Each structure stands twice: as C-alpha cells, then as structure tokens.
Amino acid sequence: MLKRLPILCVALLALAACGHAGDNGTAPPPAPAATGTTMTTPAATPTPAASAASASASTAAAAGTSTVAAPAAAATTAAATPAVDDSQFVEGKDYYRIDPAQPKYIPTGKVEVVEVFSYACPACWQFHGTMDRIEKSLPADAVTHYLPSSMRPDENWVVYQRAYFAAEALGVRAKTQDAMFDATWKTGETATYDLSTGQPKPKDAWPTIEDIAKFYAKFGVDPKEFVAVANSFSINTKMKQADDMQKAYGVNETPNIVVDGKYRVSPHDVGSTQRTIDVIQWLVAKEAAGK
Template identity: 45%
Template sequence: MFQRLALGLAGLVLAAAASAQDGQWKEGTHYFAITPPQATAHPDKVEVTEVFSYGCPACFTAAPSIKKLKSKLPPNAVMTYVPASWNTAEQWPLFQRAYYTAEALGVAEKAHDDMFPAIWSNGPLAVVVNGKVKDPAPTLEDVAKFYEKYGVKPADFIATANSFAINTKMKKADTYIKAVQVDSTPTIIVNGKYRLNGRSAGGSWESLEALVLHLVQQESAAAK
C-alpha cells in the first residue's frame, strides 16, 4: 500500500514537472487559488509569504532556496514569513512565539538564518537528538538566551514573548494559516491569492522559484 502511494506521489511530481517544463503553469495543478483572497501586510507591494516553522526540518533544508528566492524578487515585491504552530512535538508553538517576539524587538531578520542550525545542527535549541525528540525540550528561557547575542536582554525577551501583543499575533497567524489552507511546510503564498509548494510546482526548488516569479510578474501586471 505504502509503495503504491509513494509511486503515485512520484507520478504526480513527475507529471507536474513535465507540464512546468513545457511552460504551462496550471492553476489547480501547480498552484491553487485561495478563496477568498487574504489581505496582505504590504498592499503597495506584491507579497510573497513563506509559511514555515523553525522546528520544521524541511524548512531548514529549504532555507537556502528561500533566501535565494527572496534575493530574486523584483523591487515591487516583498518577502514575509508566517510561522506555523501545529506540531507541538517539534516545539512549533515555542518557535512561533520566538519569531514574533524577535520581530517585535527588531532582531527577527538578523537572527533568521541562525535559528535553523541552532535547532537542526545540534545547536543550543535542538529538538531532536540522535533521531529522538529531545527531553527536556528547549524552553522560552533557552530561546531568550539564544537571542541575547543580538543585543536583547533575556528578561526583556521573555517579557515581550508573554505579552498580549505576541499572543494576539500568534492567534492571527493560526487564523491566517487556516484561511489559506496550508497543511504542510514550507508553503508559499503569493499576494494572499495563490498557494504552492515544492511538490506542486514540479518537485524542485528551481521550479518553485520560477513559478513564484511568474506569479509575482502576473500580479505586478494586474496592478498596473
């Protein structure tokens, strides 16, 4: 059964890749319309949003490709991030809180690249050790200590992390993720209108990058 399922998924990826190579990006195959479209935080820009988690190993693997995609966005586009929280085993709620706290304190962008290896390269925030979920798991205090090297006092980080504002941002993120129907990470949302991931785009990060840039161009043209 599992072999047949794997072969079926492989067939879908190959079919998507072949269609993409022909230059035929198809809605419903390579990307999916979001109904209703969601408001963006930058209405004057084409917004490209990664739904991710620092606690997601696939997001760790994808991080260099996402960074490359960000560098290729045109001036009228902007990359944003929405952290997910549904996987408690890998501390996603904690890392969702960490991202919004760092954002509120102005250090999210500086620390973004470092967070993944801190978790997935046996760093101070590791959630898995030798293939097993780490026990005890990292705590908010551990996260606060990590961000200290970015100039944030641990006490200030913890106070901000436990604030009403951060709790509100986390609830809004969960609501947004449900509205755009994301159930796997990393997933890309283009301008609150389209949802795609590496598999749907053709099975590679190169094809995902090409599709995202195509949709950005499409949205740019529509705004003129």
C-alpha cells in the first residue's frame, strides 16, 4: 500500500505553487528554520526589483522624443491609450487564456487583478510581498482583489478562507493581510504547520476560527463578534461563491493571478519574480487598450 506523503508545496526561488486541487502531494513544503520563525527554503519574502515601466509610460516617453509639435488634444488621446507589444509574452507559457472568458470576481468598471491564494499556502506567503508590489504598481484604471481558496481542506484551508471573509466584512482585512501571513508562517500564532518541522500539526491541534479570532482581536475586533460573523449565512455564501469562481477560472494551484476573468498567470510557470510583475502589468495594459 502506498504511504501517503505530505502535500505538494514545492518552492522555486519564492515562485512556487501550492495546492493542486485533488492531489495528495508528493513532497513536503520547505522546512522552516530551527527557530520556527522563518522557512529555510526559499528565503524570506522576496524583494523583487522595481517594477518595469508600464506600456502606457513607454508610449508617453516615445511621444516625447518627437521633434514635431502635436496638438494638445492629440497628445492627450495618445497618453490615454496604452501601447501593447503582443510579442512580449507568450500565451501558454507566460500566461493562459481562460476560455470561455468568465465574469469578474467583483464587478467594477476597472481592469481587475485577482490573486487566488490561501494564508495556509507557504508559496502564497513567499509571494505576498510581490503581490503587494503588483498592487501598488497598477494604474488608476485597475483594481486588485483577493480570492481565498479552500482547495486543501486536508490542510485546514477552509478556516483561513472563512477568516478572510470575516475580516473583510468587519473592515480589517486590508490592514491585516500581511500580518495574517506572518502569524501563520513566522510566529506560528495561527499556523496549521509545525514551523520547526515543516509538517502539518495533528488535526486536533489545528487552529479553529475561535483561535484565529484572538489574532484579529489585536486589531480591535471583538472575538465573539468575529466568530459570529465568520459563521454567518452571508460568509457561507461568499465561501461557496469563491469556490465556484475558482473552478470557473480553472485555477488548480496557488498562488494564481487572474486578469479580468480572461487571463490566468501562474508565478511558478513564469519562473521569475520580475517577469511575473511584468506580464501582469502587460495584461492590464492589454485589457485597458481593449485588445
């Protein structure tokens, strides 16, 4: 009989993929340092190089080199239309087309960038610093949303998904996003993994929604209110909607980035932090240009 191995979470230069819905895993996640505060492979949250200039900025720069004065109205029109080099990235390698295209996760008039993630995914923890950079680098006509995944119930992902939506409903999600990752993967306060061994804790030692409520209490949330909201019908509905949307997007590993319900990017497949940032910025410019 095959022995069940720990789940698959292979980290490659901080651009790994966790999850793979339905798999049982073939290798353990990277083991944390002996102190139990950081993971040894890969290193702590990456600090990617500064993002490449957007395609729209390139257009403006190119316009600035012209020696022929252009009418003011024409210059304004050119600046508002991003330039997109369709040969820069390769479909099926750097990004994947979602066919058929799906609705936006949260409908807005802006180009939507969605990260499918879990606080319980070590690769997502390694990537969250990069996601912060992506969010800050997006133009004014783009918006970032987060879709918490529950694809690994055997690793307690469901409780983290529930906690995310409760924190969002109570207005503390944005200011606790990074802190929740650190509590799960640095201090171990909300960890399902034993950070000293890199292996999941026994199931009876997994954090419950009540345990996680104590973390959010540090940010001014009443623990009883947090638990009540987390277990409410509205949160159950949001969780079901998130699961359905993840399936519609074809996401089977985390982290994954979805642009406007049309394109999917796997940092693991792209292979480098900077190129991941570049391809997402390019897809956003592509959408903004209507291509």
